[in-house]
Amino acid sequence: MSSPVLGILGGGQLGRMTALAATRLGVAVRVLADAETGTGRPFDDVTIAEASDPAVLRDWAHGCDVVTVESEWAPADLLLEAAPGTRLEPGVAALAAIRHKGRQRRHLAEAGLPQPRHVWAETRDEAQDAVGRFGAAVLKRFEGSYDGYGNATCRTPAEVDAAWDALSADDGLLVEAFVPFQAEAAVTVARRPDGEAAVYPVVRSEHRDHRLWAASTPAGFPDAVEAEARRVALATVAALDVTGVATVELFVLADGVLVNEVAPRPHNTAHLTIDASHTSQFENHVRAVLGWPLGDPGLRVPAACMVNVLGQREGPAAPDLADALAVPGASVHLYGKAEVRPERKMGHVTVTAGSVADARRRAEAAATAVRL
Amino acid sequence: MSSPVLGILGGGQLGRMTALAATRLGVAVRVLADAETGTGRPFDDVTIAEASDPAVLRDWAHGCDVVTVESEWAPADLLLEAAPGTRLEPGVAALAAIRHKGRQRRHLAEAGLPQPRHVWAETRDEAQDAVGRFGAAVLKRFEGSYDGYGNATCRTPAEVDAAWDALSADDGLLVEAFVPFQAEAAVTVARRPDGEAAVYPVVRSEHRDHRLWAASTPAGFPDAVEAEARRVALATVAALDVTGVATVELFVLADGVLVNEVAPRPHNTAHLTIDASHTSQFENHVRAVLGWPLGDPGLRVPAACMVNVLGQREGPAAPDLADALAVPGASVHLYGKAEVRPERKMGHVTVTAGSVADARRRAEAAATAVRL
Numbered sequence: 001m002s003s004p005v006l007g008i009l010g011g012g013q014l015g016r017m018t019a020l021a022a023t024r025l026g027v028a029v030r031v032l033a034d035a036e037t038g039t040g041r042p043f044d045d046v047t048i049a050e051a052s053d054p055a056v057l058r059d060w061a062h063g064c065d066v067v068t069v070e071s072e073w074a075p076a077d078l079l080l081e082a083a084p085g086t087r088l089e090p091g092v093a094a095l096a097a098i099r100h101k102g103r104q105r106r107h108l109a110e111a112g113l114p115q116p117r118h119v120w121a122e123t124r125d126e127a128q129d130a131v132g133r134f135g136a137a138v139l140k141r142f143e144g145s146y147d148g149y150g151n152a153t154c155r156t157p158a159e160v161d162a163a164w165d166a167l168s169a170d171d172g173l174l175v176e177a178f179v180p181f182q183a184e185a186a187v188t189v190a191r192r193p194d195g196e197a198a199v200y201p202v203v204r205s206e207h208r209d210h211r212l213w214a215a216s217t218p219a220g221f222p223d224a225v226e227a228e229a230r231r232v233a234l235a236t237v238a239a240l241d242v243t244g245v246a247t248v249e250l251f252v253l254a255d256g257v258l259v260n261e262v263a264p265r266p267h268n269t270a271h272l273t274i275d276a277s278h279t280s281q282f283e284n285h286v287r288a289v290l291g292w293p294l295g296d297p298g299l300r301v302p303a304a305c306m307v308n309v310l311g312q313r314e315g316p317a318a319p320d321l322a323d324a325l326a327v328p329g330a331s332v333h334l335y336g337k338a339e340v341r342p343e344r345k346m347g348h349v350t351v352t353a354g355s356v357a358d359a360r361r362r363a364e365a366a367a368t369a370v371r372l
Numbered sequence: 373m374s375s376p377v378l379g380i381l382g383g384g385q386l387g388r389m390t391a392l393a394a395t396r397l398g399v400a401v402r403v404l405a406d407a408e409t410g411t412g413r414p415f416d417d418v419t420i421a422e423a424s425d426p427a428v429l430r431d432w433a434h435g436c437d438v439v440t441v442e443s444e445w446a447p448a449d450l451l452l453e454a455a456p457g458t459r460l461e462p463g464v465a466a467l468a469a470i471r472h473k474g475r476q477r478r479h480l481a482e483a484g485l486p487q488p489r490h491v492w493a494e495t496r497d498e499a500q501d502a503v504g505r506f507g508a509a510v511l512k513r514f515e516g517s518y519d520g521y522g523n524a525t526c527r528t529p530a531e532v533d534a535a536w537d538a539l540s541a542d543d544g545l546l547v548e549a550f551v552p553f554q555a556e557a558a559v560t561v562a563r564r565p566d567g568e569a570a571v572y573p574v575v576r577s578e579h580r581d582h583r584l585w586a587a588s589t590p591a592g593f594p595d596a597v598e599a600e601a602r603r604v605a606l607a608t609v610a611a612l613d614v615t616g617v618a619t620v621e622l623f624v625l626a627d628g629v630l631v632n633e634v635a636p637r638p639h640n641t642a643h644l645t646i647d648a649s650h651t652s653q654f655e656n657h658v659r660a661v662l663g664w665p666l667g668d669p670g671l672r673v674p675a676a677c678m679v680n681v682l683g684q685r686e687g688p689a690a691p692d693l694a695d696a697l698a699v700p701g702a703s704v705h706l707y708g709k710a711e712v713r714p715e716r717k718m719g720h721v722t723v724t725a726g727s728v729a730d731a732r733r734r735a736e737a738a739a740t741a742v743r744l
Contacts, residue, residue: 003706042400044418321398334398352672
């Protein structure tokens with residue numbers, strides 16, 4: 001046996017950070033990306049090609065010991081058709097269950113996991129009826145809804161009509177009762193093919209304009225709520241049989257949590273683990289998909305906060321870190337994207353500190369001081 | 373201004389780890405290596421060519437905003453001849469002063485820094501005379517002595533004769549009084565072109581067969597000794613006008629320290645800063661040579677220990693980390709070298725823990741469990 005070769009299907013920042021962690025472990029990385037964005041540029045073995053082309057997939061997969069995906073939308077099914085012997089982690093069944101929000105809810109319901117009241121509405125009337133009962137509801141496209149896209153909050157029949165026209169597919173759409181949550185949290189789990197798992201500390205996530213802005217840990221919820229969040233996250237990942245790392249986003253209520261959604265891949269809310277945990281989500285993703293022993297997900301610092309660095313204009317990137325790095329404790333991560341676009345995730349800043357308040361203040365100061 | 377391009381002259385593990393840190397910061401990396409060993413393989417912009425060829429150097433340096441070296445032996449002089457406008461950090465004068473152990477000692481003496489008694493012996497008789505006065509002495513080749521090579525410990529005239537024949541150059545050799553040190557320590561300093569500097573915590577280093585085996589921090593010396601070690605290290609680096617990171621290796625006495633030698637580059641004794649410090653030596657090297665604000669060199673954990681992973685046979689590498697990663701807290705770093713050789717540095721393991729003793733025990737267990 002020589003160094004394992006890890007294939008990463010997808011060429012964004014998650015693949016880039018996974019590749020950095022793999023390189024540190026001496027694992028060779030092979031990336032397949034469908035566009036040259038700059039994130040993969042430092043690496044040698046990057047194929048830029050149409051990832052839905054069977055010939056591309058077959059050639060690329062040849063020589064990978066394990067293939068993982070950067071997104072639940074990676075063409076995993078096509079990969080296994082084109083290169084049937086490929087060891088894919090997470091597997092196609094888990095990806096398919098997560099991609100479709102209706103099937104995701106059904107799996108979690110069957111496993112008895114706490115989630116918002118919801119209806120898989122196959123017709124407009126079923127959607128109207130559900131919103132009538134829920135009072136306020138979020139209508140979601142089954143596939144392709146994220147960060148505020150493909151969703152609509154509805155209270156009136158007219159709003160439901162408009163949402164139905166915009167979002168429904170052949171099999172309808174998902175109606176979820178609006179959850180008056182107290183806060184949002186996320187728990188990342190690393191899980192090996194044999195079921196061994198490591199659960200990261202609970203992260204408190206804050207959104208702005210439907211996009212993640214800041215993530216902090218310790219999350220500061222009551223102990224019982226944090227224990228429940230970790231229990232639910234682990235059970236969710238096990239119910240969906242996800243391998244590698246996955247993040248479970250949760251609504252936090254006064255006395256418990258509800259599963260919002262699941263991402264079967266490294267996640268923005270766990271980027272702080274690079275600086276704050278004994279073993280980062282990216283390293284544990286590599287370890288998990290290779291079937292290696294998992295590392296300690298616990299914190300090696302009292303507290304940490306991550307704030308995203310978002311684009312604020314359109315044009316070629318011209319990063320200048322001098323001001324950001326002058327903020328004490330700022331650990332700046334840029335993704336190498338060649339083009340800035342408004343709201344595009346260009347990087348993130350993590351600060352580890354004695355308290356979340358201190359880390360939060362400095363991370364926000366540094367993130368907003370990154371000039372792009 | 374777009375992303376800066378950092379050129380690294382040298383293709384070993386120090387360049388590899390510098391490149392990983394640079395990538396995280398969004399800094400583009402261009403490597404010039406004279407052989408394909410595997411360490412540079414994950415990176416795209418690696419030139420494998422004869423680094424003493426002016427045409428190679430000129431083409432490679434074109435487009436680098438700053439060039440740094442992986443070793444004091446990199447052909448810095450040739451680079452500046454071939455590509456005169458290159459911004460080189462550290463500069464040629466610092467590298468030249470460090471490469472020649474006689475000139476290094478002379479610079480430190482002029483700066484009043486504590487070092488072993490020594491004589492720049494230009495003739496055999498001067499060497500004999502110095503050893504006669506010192507009782508026991510180490511004779512060192514001026515250039516190219518390291519890790520037990522190019523050195524000889526002498527007590528008798530016959531030993532001095534043999535050492536003179538083997539080690540002396542046109543300008544003689546260095547005779548240093550043997551230092552009955554209590555321990556060995558190393559202090560790494562990051563220093564910008566404008567003189568701003570950050571000093572890392574003192575590391576206790578342990579050698580086996582003249583090669584670094586383990587490095588631990590906190591070093592556990594009396595406070596006054598540690599303060600003196602840090603003062604001497606900073607003054608040494610300033611006296612030699614080194615930019616980027618440099619490590620000062622020290623002999624520790626009951627009541628102070630003596631400078632053993634200086635390395636103007638990232639150093640094996642500071643690899644533990646990747647896992648243990650707020651900002652690693654590699655990130656601070658990148659920041660320093662680019663003139664960016666330096667990061668906090670302090671520890672974010674109570675204690676850490678690094679143990680080297682050395683080759684034990686000859687042949688193609690076939691790493692297997694399963695046993696090593698099963699050691700709690702083991703952070704394994706492999707350098708991607710394709711060929712194993714006895715005693716070759718193939719990687720290292722760092723463990724961060726509540727105490728040095730705990731970190732030391734586990735790091736050694738994990739390092740020896742890496743199968744190559």
